[in-house]
Amino acid sequence: MQHSPRGKVRSGAKIRTVRSVGEGIKYKQYADYKMVANVAERYGRHDPEVVNVVQLAPLTAGNRSILAIELRSDRQSRKPGILIIGALDAMSWGAPNAILELSEKLLYDASYQTPFFNDYDWYLIPMGNPDGIQFSHNLRSLPPLDPYEWARNATARLWTRPSEWHKNVDNESESKDPLCFGTNINRNFAYHWQDDVHKTPPRCCQYYPGSKPFSSAEAKAIRKYVDKLGDVISLAIHLHASFVPRKEYILYPWRYSVRQTSNSRTLQEIGEYAARQARLPDGRVYEVHQSSSDERVAGTLSDYISGVVGIDLVFLIKPYHQMFPNETDNSELVVYVKKAVSTILSVVRGWRSSTKQNTLSFFGKDVEF
Template sequence: MHEQPNRVQDFKDTMLFQQYNCFMFRELEQFDEELARYRASRQGKAAIPYDDFPRHAQVNEYIESIAQRYPDIVTLVTAGNSYDGRPIKYLKISTTNFEDPSKPIYFMDAMIHAREWVTTPVTLYAIHRLVEDLRNEDRDLLENIDWIIYPMVNPDGYEYSHDSERLWRRTRSTNPVDPSTCLGVDGNRNFDIAFNTVGVSSNPCSTTYPGVTPFSDVETVYIRDILHANLDRIQLYMNIHSHGNWILYGYGFNETLPPNAAQIHHVGATMGATIDALKLDLAPFYRVGNSAFLLYATSGSAQDYAQSIGVPFSYTLELPGYGFLFEAPPQFIGQINAETWEGIAASARLARLYYRARINN
């Protein structure tokens, strides 16, 4: 175990930390005011969860309604309950009831980090475009690919970030070694790949605390189980985060590359270029590459775990923040949804070609 220097505590011992807290308080107040104005401007319009930051219950209501209205192609699945007992649900979308082995599976999830509110709307918008608003140019995405769309990995942390602490990142589980200490683990450090070695902290109150053991939290167990249950056909796994305009791939714990790194980069770069063609001028261009090399080293990530067990294309997608960090104003949701959907579509089509080549050889 490599313990990181406790820079957070050092920071707290300075006046700069107090100034930072005051700055963040003002920033969050401004975010709340903008969100209130945004919602007021939409009063009288139909509530559309992918155009807002919906609460966990609203997310479940939406995907339940999709399953009820489109039973021929949509299956609602309850992965299980969160640590605090919230039902975690996701959708399987398929024209062939997931029974056609010639079709690859595209698996995406969001909100493993509770403060990254803009990630869940992207998954809900993808559901909308595949089911409610399927356009002729996208019909191949529904007919030739099966989809697993998991809108909210960490509902306990997400609800806590609404009710108590806007920038909360972790889950909300009790530490089994010391129940009196801080709650939760960093879900994206809790997977069984180079666990607890780099990019983590042994401090249970740290935002990057990985937990006592891999898969200590049920929220990561559910993702693991989906990956293994569909491993023969999952061609692409997309773990959606914010912020930063990055498309990252493994291995994040040591800058080594998977054997098919050229193909992974090809698909990722195609996705990034597609989004860049639609981006706002104030957003940077997407950068694509190894996560340890481009960003920083991490262990126990979902991206690396999926790659290590055999998913051919596994990515961390970091959505744009437009300079607002994790508090991208709601006015940007529509733009992020639209551009990201086109990137998802491009990556799905190209990954499918690689899948067809693989199964035909």
């Protein structure tokens, strides 16, 4: 038997340093675009045989490239792919941290090597809305104002911030209202776009879906990347956030319709398994159901991945996240990150359980590991 050097772990063609990150989180400040870019660059430089960093195009209105971090333990073989996209919503401040934390564990924590890193290829987009995240970060110290009033009042913008901001910061040239700007990226995908409304919400609305599908650079860039991956992906997760205390969800398509998908029973079972495994700190479990059970939302990322790209297993994970959290107190961030990472991995385990990948048979009895 060949033994790896102490402090190393063999993964595919490369022996990598094991650096257990333990129970605490490594990235203890809310990640901005610069942090995501620096971490991605470091991964690519230190572990080029297992990490590939992709700059998506087109660039955003703020001249930023959405970054994808691809983790493959063995470039010589193709394994089931897991896609995770976070922070399409500019209020999901903790989602980039959670995805960076997950990548850190997959790469450098021995307890996550098997089964999570060695058995799958991972495609991670920590920050799907870099302009919106930066915009909301920059305004955090100002007093809040109703977002619609803020958008309509140029003077108020000098000394207030919108109480919530879920959009990017683009400014469509054909807009009839030059004061208002921004598109809700998660309503800008071309699958039953605007099927949930009778008329287009006004430009100042936080749920403005764009003038047409894929009018936002962010949705275009993610579409090109996801379409290119295609059937490489077996499981897709949109890491979002719930902004209502004690309302936390594991959801699955459809969001635009109450019609059920053909595999809704499988999605429900995987979601319920994950909810039991990732029990919330106060003992509650995530609510698990079809996305449209609470509210119909059309043009979403999860429905596009399911309905157009054709991925069977698609989930929307929404741990609670405070809007405009106190940046000097990272306790909210720590809780969100731990919940998000635990839930993502529990969904993967639920998927494995549904296909009996989690089990070994002893004397005719299946034992889960």
